Amino acid sequence: MDQAPSQIRPLRADARENRDRILAVAGRLFTERGLDVPMAAIARHAGIGVATLYRRFPTREELVAAVFADQFHACASLVDDALADPDPWHGFRTFLEAVAGLQASDPGFSAAFLSSVPAAAPAEQDRERALRGFAELTARAQAAGGLRPDFVPDDLAIFLLAACGAAATPPEVAGPATRRLVGYLLAGLSADATGPLPPPAPLALRDLIH
């Protein structure tokens, strides 16, 4: 009986690792080939049998939902991290860099936002927490005098789309290109930045992560 935990733990770690690998592979293939990529192709790329894949995710819809929920949850956690930063403008900048970093390193992450598939809707709770949190982060960064006052939270939708464009490059380019883009955006977001902005676009952040 003393050995039980050490016997079980590796199995649990394996299972978790398996699940993570399936979600990572599925996310990549959904992006590259669309959401109708065959389950058999996902299993093959993940190095598991089709039966194993179906045992974990009985339907394609459940797999899509799991991929997107996972990615959205990671994003919502970044908002929490930013809010915990004692310097809100530093927290805001770190958040934008981190989200763009996720987009550059994981193409499935962008797909989660841009998909119009109902299954992709994040858990209502995660979504409201992220939206409220980002609005709060914006207000604090503006109050601290770091973020320009005419930034509106919905502008994040435009930045996510823009970073998505820069991230749609070969892997060795996506990271540096996205970082350089965010560098320019952050310089333009500073309260010190000069020049008026065109009006906000009719694009709600809420609609992007519907």
Next chain:
Amino acid sequence: MDQAPSQIRPLRADARENRDRILAVAGRLFTERGLDVPMAAIARHAGIGVATLYRRFPTREELVAAVFADQFHACASLVDDALADPDPWHGFRTFLEAVAGLQASDPGFSAAFLSSVPAAAPAEQDRERALRGFAELTARAQAAGGLRPDFVPDDLAIFLLAACGAAATPPEVAGPATRRLVGYLLAGLSADATGPLPPPAPLALRDLIH
């Protein structure tokens, strides 16, 4: 004989209009459905017969090349316009706004840049003129003290990709979203902008329009 010019002119205008419509429709369909969209679908959307389409463009490759050459030529002309501006930083800003405007209003325009189809290569002459012209515009805008000194011409490749992302939205959103994005980028491009930039990405403008 006196009437000949007026009889010919309307025909010529019609023919030109027809060609422009075919190229516009083809550009849109190439973007929406890929470069293998049936020639019959292009003819139908352009409101002409398939025979007429084939008479003008005997092969799909010739049609693709014409669409992209047309769009690239428009872009190269924008560089010339910017170089003619007595205020180079104003010329630079106007150029960036105009290119992003083309991307927002004509999805085929982005496809021309981002396509990896050999037929999409712009005329060597147009390409060299645009690349040399933009490098010259950059140098002048920096010398005038408007554009930040650490901007490199290859950064335009990142901006084109970013605008492409913002333009991949419904038509009523694409314009305002792209303008707002360019507004932030221009604020970040100003020589007054604060904060260092991450290093340039390994992405050459020359390779984007190969």
